[in-house]
Amino acid sequence: MRTDHRFRPLPLFLALLCAAAATAAAAAEPAAEAERPKTTQELLDASLPTDWRSPDPGNTLYMELAGGRVVIELAPTFAPGHVANIRTLAKEGFWDGLTIYRSQDNFVVQFGDLTGEGEAPKPIGSAKPTLPAEFARPAEGLAFHALPDRDGWAPETGFAEGFPAARDPDTGEAWMAHCYGTLGAGRDMTADSSNGTELYVVIGQAPRQLDRNITQVGRVLQGMELLSVVPRGTGPLGFHEEAAQRVPIKALRLASEVPEAERSDVRVLRTDTPLFDAVVESRRNRRDDWYLQPAGHIDLCNISVPVRIAE
Amino acid sequence: MRTDHRFRPLPLFLALLCAAAATAAAAAEPAAEAERPKTTQELLDASLPTDWRSPDPGNTLYMELAGGRVVIELAPTFAPGHVANIRTLAKEGFWDGLTIYRSQDNFVVQFGDLTGEGEAPKPIGSAKPTLPAEFARPAEGLAFHALPDRDGWAPETGFAEGFPAARDPDTGEAWMAHCYGTLGAGRDMTADSSNGTELYVVIGQAPRQLDRNITQVGRVLQGMELLSVVPRGTGPLGFHEEAAQRVPIKALRLASEVPEAERSDVRVLRTDTPLFDAVVESRRNRRDDWYLQPAGHIDLCNISVPVRIAE
Numbered sequence: 001m002r003t004d005h006r007f008r009p010l011p012l013f014l015a016l017l018c019a020a021a022a023t024a025a026a027a028a029e030p031a032a033e034a035e036r037p038k039t040t041q042e043l044l045d046a047s048l049p050t051d052w053r054s055p056d057p058g059n060t061l062y063m064e065l066a067g068g069r070v071v072i073e074l075a076p077t078f079a080p081g082h083v084a085n086i087r088t089l090a091k092e093g094f095w096d097g098l099t100i101y102r103s104q105d106n107f108v109v110q111f112g113d114l115t116g117e118g119e120a121p122k123p124i125g126s127a128k129p130t131l132p133a134e135f136a137r138p139a140e141g142l143a144f145h146a147l148p149d150r151d152g153w154a155p156e157t158g159f160a161e162g163f164p165a166a167r168d169p170d171t172g173e174a175w176m177a178h179c180y181g182t183l184g185a186g187r188d189m190t191a192d193s194s195n196g197t198e199l200y201v202v203i204g205q206a207p208r209q210l211d212r213n214i215t216q217v218g219r220v221l222q223g224m225e226l227l228s229v230v231p232r233g234t235g236p237l238g239f240h241e242e243a244a245q246r247v248p249i250k251a252l253r254l255a256s257e258v259p260e261a262e263r264s265d266v267r268v269l270r271t272d273t274p275l276f277d278a279v280v281e282s283r284r285n286r287r288d289d290w291y292l293q294p295a296g297h298i299d300l301c302n303i304s305v306p307v308r309i310a311e
Numbered sequence: 312m313r314t315d316h317r318f319r320p321l322p323l324f325l326a327l328l329c330a331a332a333a334t335a336a337a338a339a340e341p342a343a344e345a346e347r348p349k350t351t352q353e354l355l356d357a358s359l360p361t362d363w364r365s366p367d368p369g370n371t372l373y374m375e376l377a378g379g380r381v382v383i384e385l386a387p388t389f390a391p392g393h394v395a396n397i398r399t400l401a402k403e404g405f406w407d408g409l410t411i412y413r414s415q416d417n418f419v420v421q422f423g424d425l426t427g428e429g430e431a432p433k434p435i436g437s438a439k440p441t442l443p444a445e446f447a448r449p450a451e452g453l454a455f456h457a458l459p460d461r462d463g464w465a466p467e468t469g470f471a472e473g474f475p476a477a478r479d480p481d482t483g484e485a486w487m488a489h490c491y492g493t494l495g496a497g498r499d500m501t502a503d504s505s506n507g508t509e510l511y512v513v514i515g516q517a518p519r520q521l522d523r524n525i526t527q528v529g530r531v532l533q534g535m536e537l538l539s540v541v542p543r544g545t546g547p548l549g550f551h552e553e554a555a556q557r558v559p560i561k562a563l564r565l566a567s568e569v570p571e572a573e574r575s576d577v578r579v580l581r582t583d584t585p586l587f588d589a590v591v592e593s594r595r596n597r598r599d600d601w602y603l604q605p606a607g608h609i610d611l612c613n614i615s616v617p618v619r620i621a622e
Contacts, residue, residue, distance in 0.1 A: 105536040106491050106615070135604075150463045152608040180417050180516050191603055205491050205516055205613055209597065209606040225416040225543040232536040286520065292502055293446075295520040297463040302516055304417070 040282040043275060044306060051275045052267040052308065053162070055221065057255035059083065061090060062264070063223070064250040070223030071255075071264050072183055077142065077161050078176045079134040079217045082185050085127045085196040086217060087254060092125040094197065095252035103230040104238025106204030110186060111249060112197050124197060133191035134215045136175040139167050144174060145272050147280070149297050153177075153208040157300040159271035163219060164300050166211060176216040179206045179301035183218040203228045206301035221266055221307050265310040279306065351593040354586060355617060362586045363578040363619065364473070366532070368566035370394065372401060373575070374534070375561040381534030382566075382575050383494055388453065388472050389487045390445040390528045393496050396438045396507040397528060398565060403436040405508065406563035414541040415549025417515030421497060422560060423508050435508060444502035445526045447486040450478050455485060456583050458591070460608050464488075464519040468611040470582035474530060475611050477522060487527040490517045490612035494529040514539045517612035532577055532618050576621035590617065 038046070055073045063070040076083040089095065095112065102110035113122045144167055146158035154166035157177060164182075167174040176182065182202045187194035194215050201220055220227065230247055233240040240246045255263050269276060280303055285294035349357070366384045374381040387394040400406065406423065413421035424433045455478055457469035465477035468488060475488040487493065493513045498505035505526050512531055531538065541558055544551040551557045566574050580587060591614055596605035 105539055150461065152461045152463075152610055153606060189601055206610075207613070208610070209594075209602075209613070211606070212604045213602055228416055229540045229542050231540050283520075290500055291520070291524055293523045295464060295522070299463055299517075299519070302518070302520070 037285075037287050038278070038282065039287045040279055043279050043282055044269075047269070047275055051270055051273055053270050054265070054267055055162075055255075057258075057263065058087070059218075060221075060255035060266075061086070061218070061252060062255055062258060063095075063252045065226050065247060066250070067226045068223060069264060070226055071221045071266055072218050073162070073221050073268070074183075074218040075161070075163050075176060075216065078137055078163065078165075079185070079215050081128075081131045082134055082194065082196045082215050082217045085131060086185075086199075088127040089124065089196060090252055090254045091257060092127070093251070093253075094122065094124060094127070095249050098122070098249050099246035100227070100230055100249065101233075101246045102200075102237065102239045103203075103232045105232045107202070107207065107238065108200040109203055109227050109230050110198065110200040111247075112186070112199055114246075121197075124195070127195065127197070129195055130192060131195050133187075133194070135191070135212045136173040139169075139172050139174040142167075142174050143272065145276075147298075147300060149284070149299065151300060153211060159276075159305070162268055162271050162305060164303070166300075173212075175212050177206070177300055178202055178208050178210045178216065179219070180204070181220040181224050182216055183220065184210070185215045185217050187214055201227050206299075208301075221268060222264065222309065267308045267310060269306040271305060276305075348596075348598050349589070349593065350598045351590055351617075354590050354593055355580075358580070358586055362581055362584055364581050365576070365578055366473075366566075368569075368574065369398070370529075371532075371566035371577075372397070372529070372563060373566055373569060374406075374563045376537050376558060377561070378537045379534060380575060381537055382532045382577055383529050384473070384532050384579070385494075385529040386472070386474050386487060386527065389448055389474065389476075390496070390526050392439075392442045393445055393505065393507045393526050393528045396442060397496075397510075399438040400435065400507060401563055401565045402568060403438070404562070404564075405433065405435060405438070406560050409433070409560050410557035411538070411541055411560065412544075412557045413511075413548065413550045414514075414543045416543045418513070418518065418549065419511040420514055420538050420541050421509065421511040422558075423497070423510055425557075432508075435506070438506065438508070440506055441503060442506050444498075444505070446502070446523045447484040450480075450483050450485040453478075453485050454583065456587075458609075458611060460595070460610065462611060464522060470587075470616070473579055473582050473616060475614070477611075484523075486523050488517070488611055489513055489519050489521045489527065490530075491515070492531040492535050493527055494531060495521070496526045496528050498525055512538050517610075519612075532579060533575065533620065578619045578621060580617040582616060587616075 059074040061072040074083045098113055100109050100111040101114040115121045142160050144158055144160045146156050151157045156167040164177045164179045166177050180202055184200050185194035185196050186198035186200050232238055235241040284298040370385040372383040385394045409424055411420050411422040412425040426432045453471050455469050455471045457467050462468045467478040475490045477488050478485040491513055495511050496505035496507050497509035497511050543549055546552040595609040
């Protein structure tokens with residue numbers, strides 16, 4: 001198993017900013033071992049296979065770019081109608097040959113069918129042209145693992161089925177939270193104007209103001225670094241003005257439609273376990289010696305759920 | 312004057328996700344004009360020259376890359392010792408010919424002198440080799456413009472001299488907040504191990520856990536899109552493993568050392584005015600018709616202080 005590079009040890013001669021390397025110093029000082037809480041890396045190293053889950057291939061998308069594969073987990077729990085449509089679109093090869101045509105700094109990249117005025121859109125096959133909005137869902141029936149940390153955008157935040165989410169006890173609603181890596185369905189002015197053909201991924205500071213204003217459909221598990229570096233578009237809102245600036249999508253398929261030998265064996269840390277709580281706590285109050293003042297707090301969107309690829 | 316593209320109008324045929332275009336719909340419906348509060352764009356359009364400030368060229372850095380110029384404002388109010396050292400280093404051309412050698416997804420790019428073990432560092436001329444840490448400063452004497460919005464990381468947040476900042480009435484301290492675009496001085500394990508020769512810029516979700524753990528020295532005003540797309544390093548913590556992956560810095564100079572004709576005439580919206588409060592409110596509760604559910608809240612790091620370049 002290879003862990004995400006955030007958790008790899010730090011080359012000490014380069015220890016100029018080791019915020020994300022929660023382990024190097026601690027590893028160098030075994031004397032204090034007994035007294036201090038475990039670092040994130042130590043917690044992950046001690047994890048059991050049952051602490052990790054393998055996303056359903058039927059709800060996993062592979063976006064194939066020249067630079068590699070982006071792995072996305074869909075969220076039928078939050079957006080069943082959109083996810084069903086996206087599954088249909090992927091099965092029928094809708095996105096193959098289309099492009100990432102928008103990259104707005106500190107906001108989103110967007111991809112799909114870029115039609116100009118008067119230009120016919122790409123046929124959507126057996127997918128539905130219109131869908132009801134799925135901005136939120138009833139909190140009832142949703143296993144919601146709440147965080148104790150205070151949040152300005154919602155009464156409660158936490159994780160539900162591995163997705164960062166929020167909940168309002170007063171309205172009885174729950175919704176996915178717009179964090180880095182969130183996949184959403186672009187819409188026009190009306191709530192029900194998204195059908196999943198145009199998708200965006202958050203590449204900047206969590207735009208939580210979008211929560212409950214647009215349908216979120218999943219999140220990127222692997223390959224964000226392929227999306228986040230797409231050169232920013234110079235047109236309004238980061239649209240690429242020249243066709244040559246757009247990034248071609250070789251294919252966008254469901255993992256379940258890809259031969260098993262070609263799949264990415266992605267494992268995601270479960271978010272409903274005591275281990276996950278311990279990992280979050282190790283990020284809330286960093287345990288390595290580099291941190292002189294632990295924050296005592298963590299924002300929902302500062303929690304990166306650990307992901308591994310089995311090799 | 313050219314406004315940042317976030318505030319340009321939206322091409323309606325592409326109105327797939329118009330979160331950042333707070334104006335298009337409102338502009339199309341003048342009927343409701345009298346009743347509704349102004350959008351961000353309307354507020355900026357009605358601004359006076361006195362609502363904007365021109366950063367001191369003596370505290371402004373130009374980082375010249377092949378792709379263009381990055382404009383950085385230094386923060387002597389928060390880190391006088393580091394800023395003085397950085398000014399000396401820039402005057403003496405310390406960074407010229409060095410590289411951006413680290414790009415860690417959703418975290419930072421870092422630049423300066425990349426020395427390996429046993430390799431001699433670049434001489435720092437008349438700059439100081441060591442400096443005291445400047446993680447925080449006394450709140451007293453600092454003009455702090457507080458936000459009413461709740462924050463999990465600090466008792467109070469707001470702006471001070473144009474920089475996102477936090478304050479703790481109990482300790483009497485104030486400090487810059489790590490937001491997108493923050494410039495900080497990398498350090499080793501000890502608090503006083505930064506001298507400004509190694510700098511980083513935040514390119515991802517605000518890593519507020521770094522607040523009060525490292526010395527912040529300024530923020531990027533223009534050109535973030537040149538830093539945020541630097542291909543992520545494949546080494547630990549995003550360090551570039553191959554020299555060819557590093558991004559050369561042609562020059563890093565103080566604006567005051569650059570002939571006036573070659574300077575960027577950057578204007579930054581003042582953060583201590585009623586207009587700024589109105590702009591923040593227009594982001595806290597978006598006024599364009601696209602938003603169906605205004606957030607009623609904004610996080611400090613979701614506020615992008617508007618910047619213009621006079622042409």
